[in-house]
Structures are given as C-alpha cells and as structure tokens.
Amino acid sequence: MKETIQVTSLAPNEALSPFIESYWMIRNPSDQDEELVTFPDGGIDVYFFSNNEFPLHVSLVGLETQKQQGIMPKQSVLMGVRLNLLAVEYLLKRSVADILNDRTSLTPGYAGIEQEDLEDFNDFCGKLGHYFTSQLDHAIDSRKRIMSDLIYQTNGSITVNEIAQSANWSSRQINRYFNKWLGLPLKNYCDILRFRHSFDSLKAGELFPDRGFNDQSHYIRFTRKYASLTPKQLAHDKSDRFIQLSS
Incomplete structure (x- = not known):
C-alpha cells in the first residue's frame, strides 16, 4: 500500500499564542517525490527541512499572495512554525516585506535546532518554543x-x-x-x-x-x-x- 504525505500540528503554549499559530510537520515516508500545493493563508513560516541526501536546511518564508507549487522529496521531513503577524516584530525582529511570495535561507543552527531535533516532533516543538520565549524581551504595544x-x-x-x-x-x-x-x-x-x-x-x-x-x-x-x-x-x-x- 502506498504511503502518503503525513501532516501533524501542535498548538503553542498560552504565552506564545499571540505570536505563533502552530508548530507543524510534513513527512513524506514514501520512495517517490510528491507534489505539494499551498494557498495563501496569512502565515509566515520558518522551515526546517531534511532528508537522506541533504543536511538540515532552514529558511524563512514570507507571506504568500498566490498559489505555490513544490515537491516534497522522497523520505524527507519538513518541520516548521507558523507565525502570526506580531511575531515578525516581536520574535523574528526583522521585516518580511522583502520576501513577499519568496523565502530566504537562515543560518545553520537557527534557534538551536540541529539535525537530530527533527527526529522527534514534540522535542522539536519544545526546543523551538523555548527559543521564541527567550525572544520576548519587551511588552506588546x-x-x-x-x-x-x-x-x-x-x-x-x-x-x-x-x-x-x-x-x-x-x-x-x-x-x-x-x-x-x-x-x-x-x-x-x-x-x-x-x-x-x-x-x-x-x-x-x-x-x-x-x-x-x-x-x-x-x-x-x-x-x-x-x-x-x-x-x-x-x-x-x-x-x-x-x-x-x-x-
């Protein structure tokens, strides 16, 4: 039987809920690449991608205003966090205006996430949540x-x-x-x-x-x-x- 794309999500804790919609994971356990389509949804995402052929790659994805098509490679995992609008100023501390309908690479080790952290989704969420909590260094206007x-x-x-x-x-x-x-x-x-x-x-x-x-x-x-x-x-x-x- 063909293995299909697996999607999982987890809500943030209450302190981060004004900034984070969810943590999520997309996994392709099959032996063939799969086409994926996403639609504009108002989220800004940080992606952590890994498979057997490529080391961990981290990217920041800006708002999308049009349909996007891509490929989820075989035997790969993509974990991430979907950020709300206030997170841009208070967690990322940088504008995403320059990556509207685009993305940019982030430095390896961003938020302290390493290759092995993608082996357990709950541990990944906990580690990323701890990092973003540390970024809340002043009150919201x-x-x-x-x-x-x-x-x-x-x-x-x-x-x-x-x-x-x-x-x-x-x-x-x-x-x-x-x-x-x-x-x-x-x-x-x-x-x-x-x-x-x-x-x-x-x-x-x-x-x-x-x-x-x-x-x-x-x-x-x-x-x-x-x-x-x-x-x-x-x-x-x-x-x-x-x-x-x-x-």
Whole structure:
C-alpha cells in the first residue's frame, strides 16, 4: 500500500499564542517525490527541512499572495512554525516585506535546532518554543495587540477603520506598519484570512461559506485570485497534494 504525505500540528503554549499559530510537520515516508500545493493563508513560516541526501536546511518564508507549487522529496521531513503577524516584530525582529511570495535561507543552527531535533516532533516543538520565549524581551504595544486580536477573531472580516477606532491608532499608521513589516496593506492581509477561513467549508464540500463574502460570485473571484481554481474544483479534488485542504 502506498504511503502518503503525513501532516501533524501542535498548538503553542498560552504565552506564545499571540505570536505563533502552530508548530507543524510534513513527512513524506514514501520512495517517490510528491507534489505539494499551498494557498495563501496569512502565515509566515520558518522551515526546517531534511532528508537522506541533504543536511538540515532552514529558511524563512514570507507571506504568500498566490498559489505555490513544490515537491516534497522522497523520505524527507519538513518541520516548521507558523507565525502570526506580531511575531515578525516581536520574535523574528526583522521585516518580511522583502520576501513577499519568496523565502530566504537562515543560518545553520537557527534557534538551536540541529539535525537530530527533527527526529522527534514534540522535542522539536519544545526546543523551538523555548527559543521564541527567550525572544520576548519587551511588552506588546497595546494598539498592536488590539489590532491583532480583532483581525484573527473576525477571520479578517473587519475594516481598517473599525480596527483604527478600536485600537486608537490611525488607519494610515496601521497600513504603514503592515507595509513595513509584512509587505502589503492591512486590507490585503484581511482578504487572505477571509479566503483561508473558507477552507473548512471547502473541506466539507460546501461551495459558499456562510460568512465573510457578499455572495457566491464574490467568493468565486476570491478563490480564482488566491487558488487559480474555482470553489467547485477545490472541493471536488480529493488529492492530498492540497496540504491545507487535506490536513
């Protein structure tokens, strides 16, 4: 029987939850390369990749605004951490605006992770969590915390003006923050989260989410923009190459 792609995830502890969505692992235990497809979902990721032919490689992946296709090599493992927007400033301490729809290599030994740490997912999560906890060396700006909470609580179904009023932070300053740290305006980021929130409906075979979009034609335009496919094509394709829809 063919071994298929394996996907595992783990939530962070409470102290890191404003910054980290999840730790995750993708494993290809088979003897053949597998195609993988990912869609924009609002996450920034740090990847740790290894297989029998290549030593541990670490990379930082910026926000994606379009579908990405790649190959998961045979007998390989990819572990990582999915970061929320505040993590860019408070954990990474560097902008990812320059790697929008791109990635950059990080130095070997980043966060203290070594080759052997990819042998046990729970140990990997614990070690990475300890590292990121050590990076929290100052309090979160209350305006940014309110902004972040509102964006994720509403799954992006909120306007810039609504956030500005609640956070007591001007729309101009908010968009300047997003462009500086993430490389796109707040509205674009919220649009991606709205699309990402529709994955649950697609996995259930529903072609139109119950909230977040004006009508079905509006949602079809969104899926074409971010997935290059229609909702019907996504919902009816059971291939595990669509990582975010099969996990």
